[in-house]
Amino acid sequence: MEQQPTYDEFSEDFNIRFFGKGATYFGIVALNIVMTVITLGLYYPWAKAAYRKYMWNETEFKESRFIFNGTGREMFRGFLIAYLIIIGFYALLIIGSLTKYGFIYILLFYLAAIIFIPFAIYGSWKYRISRTSWRGIFFKFDGNFGEFVGIYFKSLFFTIITFGIYSSWMRVKLQKYLFSHTSIGHLRLGFAGKGENLFVINLLGVLLLYVTLGLYIPVWIKNRFKFTVKNTFFDNGEIKKRFKSDLQTGDAWVVLVTNFLLLVVTVGLAFPWTLMRQNKLFFESVSLPDEFDYDSLEQSDQNYNDATGDEMSDIFDIDFDF
Amino acid sequence: MKAIYFDGKSTKPYKVTVKHVFNGLEIFSKDAKEGINRFWNLEEVKSESFSNREKLLLSYGEYPYERLEVSGQGTERIINAVLKSENKIKNIQHSITKMNPFTVTISSLVVISAVVSLYLMVISPWVGEQAVKIIPINLEQKIGESMYKSISFSLDINEEKSKKLDTFFHACNFKSEYDITFDYADEKIINAFAVPGGQIVIYDGLIKETKCWDELAALMGHELAHVNQQHSFKQLARSITGYLFLSVLTGDVAGASGVLLENASQIKELSNSRAHEKEADMVGLEYLKKSQIRASAMIDLFSRLKSKKKIGDYEISKIEQGIEFLSTHPSSENRMDYIKEQIDNDISFKYEAIDISVAARIWEELKNDLD
Numbered sequence: 001m002e003q004q005p006t007y008d009e010f011s012e013d014f015n016i017r018f019f020g021k022g023a024t025y026f027g028i029v030a031l032n033i034v035m036t037v038i039t040l041g042l043y044y045p046w047a048k049a050a051y052r053k054y055m056w057n058e059t060e061f062k063e064s065r066f067i068f069n070g071t072g073r074e075m076f077r078g079f080l081i082a083y084l085i086i087i088g089f090y091a092l093l094i095i096g097s098l099t100k101y102g103f104i105y106i107l108l109f110y111l112a113a114i115i116f117i118p119f120a121i122y123g124s125w126k127y128r129i130s131r132t133s134w135r136g137i138f139f140k141f142d143g144n145f146g147e148f149v150g151i152y153f154k155s156l157f158f159t160i161i162t163f164g165i166y167s168s169w170m171r172v173k174l175q176k177y178l179f180s181h182t183s184i185g186h187l188r189l190g191f192a193g194k195g196e197n198l199f200v201i202n203l204l205g206v207l208l209l210y211v212t213l214g215l216y217i218p219v220w221i222k223n224r225f226k227f228t229v230k231n232t233f234f235d236n237g238e239i240k241k242r243f244k245s246d247l248q249t250g251d252a253w254v255v256l257v258t259n260f261l262l263l264v265v266t267v268g269l270a271f272p273w274t275l276m277r278q279n280k281l282f283f284e285s286v287s288l289p290d291e292f293d294y295d296s297l298e299q300s301d302q303n304y305n306d307a308t309g310d311e312m313s314d315i316f317d318i319d320f321d322f
Numbered sequence: 323m324k325a326i327y328f329d330g331k332s333t334k335p336y337k338v339t340v341k342h343v344f345n346g347l348e349i350f351s352k353d354a355k356e357g358i359n360r361f362w363n364l365e366e367v368k369s370e371s372f373s374n375r376e377k378l379l380l381s382y383g384e385y386p387y388e389r390l391e392v393s394g395q396g397t398e399r400i401i402n403a404v405l406k407s408e409n410k411i412k413n414i415q416h417s418i419t420k421m422n423p424f425t426v427t428i429s430s431l432v433v434i435s436a437v438v439s440l441y442l443m444v445i446s447p448w449v450g451e452q453a454v455k456i457i458p459i460n461l462e463q464k465i466g467e468s469m470y471k472s473i474s475f476s477l478d479i480n481e482e483k484s485k486k487l488d489t490f491f492h493a494c495n496f497k498s499e500y501d502i503t504f505d506y507a508d509e510k511i512i513n514a515f516a517v518p519g520g521q522i523v524i525y526d527g528l529i530k531e532t533k534c535w536d537e538l539a540a541l542m543g544h545e546l547a548h549v550n551q552q553h554s555f556k557q558l559a560r561s562i563t564g565y566l567f568l569s570v571l572t573g574d575v576a577g578a579s580g581v582l583l584e585n586a587s588q589i590k591e592l593s594n595s596r597a598h599e600k601e602a603d604m605v606g607l608e609y610l611k612k613s614q615i616r617a618s619a620m621i622d623l624f625s626r627l628k629s630k631k632k633i634g635d636y637e638i639s640k641i642e643q644g645i646e647f648l649s650t651h652p653s654s655e656n657r658m659d660y661i662k663e664q665i666d667n668d669i670s671f672k673y674e675a676i677d678i679s680v681a682a683r684i685w686e687e688l689k690n691d692l693d
Contacts, residue, residue: 027429030433033433037440037445064333064335064391065391135335137330137386294333295334299330
């Protein structure tokens with residue numbers, strides 16, 4: 001038996017902890033697969049909710065677990081719309097490949113996809129944030145879609161005319177917008193990353209990727225992760241304090257490489273274990289600033305329906321790897 | 323038992339004692355100054371977690387919800403009480419967290435492989451067949467044309483010889499609803515394949531293997547059967563449903579759209595299943611019979627290809643990512659057996675084979691033209 005956690009003394013530890021177990025997660029995946037197949041796919045939103053609930057629940061800060069409050073029922077509508085859109089995309093592709101002026105349809109397809117991406121990033125962030133709670137207090141997102149889309153297309157334009165070089169700055173800008181509109185109680189999230197720093201990380205990544213025949217990939221992943229974490233901060237209106245991560249290159253390299261090998265050897269079946277292992281290493285490297293009193297965060301005045309209001313929010317879920 | 327209570331208004335943790343009475347949970351603070359004294363009706367308590375069993379998260383009431391984090395001794399009893407009013411799925415999820423890792427792993431593996439094979443062997447073929455049924459022939463032909471367009475650029479087509487194959491085919495008097503056209507690929511590969519909608523490609527290397535004109539006819543009968551039975555079209559429908567399934571299982575719907583883009587190239591990689599190959603053999607025999615062409619020519623050709631395979635001196639057809647012929651075909655022994663059995667046992671195969679002089683002449687020309 002594992003030692004039971006005690007509550008007698010509250011932890012003064014500001015680290016994130018992660019308790020996910022590969023076998024349990026595998027069981028949940030198996031149940032998800034069975035239900036999804038039996039219901040011919042309709043269970044999918046519930047499967048996703050189960051997955052998130054598990055991941056959130058196994059993540060702990062100051063001895064309290066996170067809770068994902070979203071439900072399959074909530075996500076079902078977005079899921080149906082998403083499928084209709086996919087069928088629409090399909091139709092464009094098929095028409096495109098059958099008709100004389102097919103390239104126009106293919107072009108339309110790409111255009112539709114490009115328009116959809118900001119929607120997906122924004123929607124999934126908003127949905128996840130507004131459904132996440134810790135110690136009963138909900139995270140809050142107060143962004144504005146119009147503003148976000150403006151930033152998105154402006155930086156997309158620069159990315160295109162610079163042949164992709166600007167993409168690091170674009171990413172930072174989007175992250176800044178999303179983070180700065182996210183809060184819990186009186187603590188507002190923020191992002192202080194600089195495009196040029198991310199650019200150097202990515203440039204090194206691309207260059208060394210080939211030179212080292214891929215062995216640099218784990219280091220690249222680690223650098224991007226640390227870039228995100230160490231530039232994230234909490235702002236209580238008076239002071240801004242950054243998150244920390246003590247993730248070591250050697251540890252990241254060993255875990256990611258052995259995970260990769262495990263996946264290859266098991267034709268992918270080891271994924272629940274490799275995912276949990278990676279999450280444990282990465283999440284637990286993170287610690288939150290210790291200058292704030294996390295016992296006095298208060299529920300903001302938004303009501304839950306505000307958060308549910310955006311039915312389209314969970315349409316396309318793209319992971320924004322944080 | 324001890325627990326931590328949160329009132330839904332702030333993150334302030336209250337140390338409380340929880341008592342399970344028959345229809346609810348009594349929650350009161352140890353420190354009287356904090357003054358928590360709540361009663362939760364068991365039927366309205368929601369369990370929020372299926373994380374490890376040492377820590378149970380409970381919610382109560384309306385948004386923003388009161389919460390309780392229960393751990394240590396007695397947790398088990400509370401979980402069981404709360405789960406009674408929760409749905410089946412939640413109960414199963416909870417029992418998964420309770421099972422030992424080895425049992426979960428093995429049973430998950432068994433369940434996943436059972437369900438995935440059920441899907442791949444029953445559901446997706448069925449959906450594929452249904453989809454094929456409702457798609458009209460002219461659309462099938464268009465799809466076939468565009469598929470073929472995407473691979474034909476990589477083939478070295480000999481126009482003149484292709485025309486000869488067309489003439490040969492018509493001389494054999496084979497019937498099809500589709501507009502059958504042939505392409506002769508000038509490559510030293512032993513291969514032939516049929517595209518949905520009526521395009522058939524035969525390779526130079528395979529013509530070389532034929533020892534008599536009716537063997538070429540037998541090959542055409544086989545390929546024609548693939549077209550008429552819509553084999554590759556069914557395969558296409560199947561692979562698309564398979565992809566949709568995988569995209570749903572493995573992750574986000576967004577992934578699906580990426581997969582759809584890829585599908586265009588996947589189309590090239592279609593290969594016929596063994597069941598389809600056998601059907602093409604059987605139906606092909608019927609075509610030979612209708613045209614009064616020697617059915618045993620099929621055995622002659624395939625047994626020769628088989629012996630080739632044993633020597634291993636020919637290249638298995640891998641036209642870029644083209645449709646493979648030999649590697650996916652039924653094992654040769656087995657194939658010879660059922661074809662022979664059909665010809666020997668079915669009395670209707672005891673007809674007198676005719677000689678189609680046009681076909682014979684074209685075949686000679688093609689053979690003579692090989693280097």
